[in-house]
Amino acid sequence: xxxxxxxxxxxxAIFFLTPTAxxxxxxxxxxxxxxxDAGAGLLNQSFDEEDExxxxxxxxxxxxxxxxxxxxxxxxxxxxxxxxxxxxxxDEGKGISQVFLxxxxxxxxxxxxxAKAGGGYVSNWSNRPxxxxxxxxxxxxxxxxxxFLLNEDIALSPFxxxxxxxxxxxxxxxxxxxxxxxxx
Numbered sequence: 001x002x003x004x005x006x007x008x009x010x011x012x013a014i015f016f017l018t019p020t021a022x023x024x025x026x027x028x029x030x031x032x033x034x035x036x037d038a039g040a041g042l043l044n045q046s047f048d049e050e051d052e053x054x055x056x057x058x059x060x061x062x063x064x065x066x067x068x069x070x071x072x073x074x075x076x077x078x079x080x081x082x083x084x085x086x087x088x089x090x091d092e093g094k095g096i097s098q099v100f101l102x103x104x105x106x107x108x109x110x111x112x113x114x115a116k117a118g119g120g121y122v123s124n125w126s127n128r129p130x131x132x133x134x135x136x137x138x139x140x141x142x143x144x145x146x147x148f149l150l151n152e153d154i155a156l157s158p159f160x161x162x163x164x165x166x167x168x169x170x171x172x173x174x175x176x177x178x179x180x181x182x183x184x
Contacts, residue, residue: 028109029184033072034063037159039178041080043096047170056080056095058176062102069109076100076118080174085127093127096165096172098139112147112155122165124172137167147182155182 037060045052057080064074078098085093102118122139143161150156157180165172 029066029069029072029106032063032065033074033182033184034061035157035180035182036061037078037157037178037180039159039176041163041174041176043080043082043172043174045170045172054080054082056082058178060098060180064102070106072104072106074102074104076102080176091127093125095125096174097123097125098141098163098165100139100141102141112149112157113144114147115142115144116159116161117142122167124165124167124170135167135170137165137170139163139165143176145180147184153183155184156180157182 037058039058041056041058043054043056045054058078059081060076060078062074062076062078064072066072076098078100079096081095083092083094098120100118100120102116105115105117107113107115117140119138119140122137124135124137126133141161141163143159145157145159147155147157159176159178159180161174161176163172163174163176
């Protein structure tokens with residue numbers, strides 16, 4: 001329990017530490033962009049009049065095109081792993097997957113701060129024999145972060161998001177903190 005609190009505290013500290021940007025660190029976002037995000041999500045799932053709370057590993061891949069230096073649009077493939085699969089036991093494995101159309105808004109082209117919003121397809125999947133293998137639905141996400149430039153091609157991007165998804169009688173709410181590698 002203490003290790004989970006420590007991980008959350010470190011991620012929050014990284015998120016709120018912002019550098020003082022110098023003129024050499026400014027860049028103009030243009031063209032194609034992409035990134036990989038990893039972190040931990042605090043998940044609350046509701047189904048059949050029951051609630052289940054979990055802390056789960058989050059992983060996401062995103063990419064798209066820069067409309068202008070303030071506005072990026074793209075696709076995000078992401079999700080949370082609730083139970084790891086096993087090659088020797090095909091009945092293990094459970095998670096939540098998302099395929100979202102996302103936008104990122106940078107209020108200032110001199111700053112790395114961004115706001116993120118998106119929505120699209122959600123899948124709650126399970127390999128367990130006592131549960132349906134896949135439930136499909138819809139979801140939304142909002143959040144924000146900061147791009148810390150390492151050089152003109154790579155940035156470290158701490159982020160925080162809130163996500164909601166629904167499929168039939170099952171829904172989830174997740175608060176996720178993480179760190180991404182972004183290729184602006």
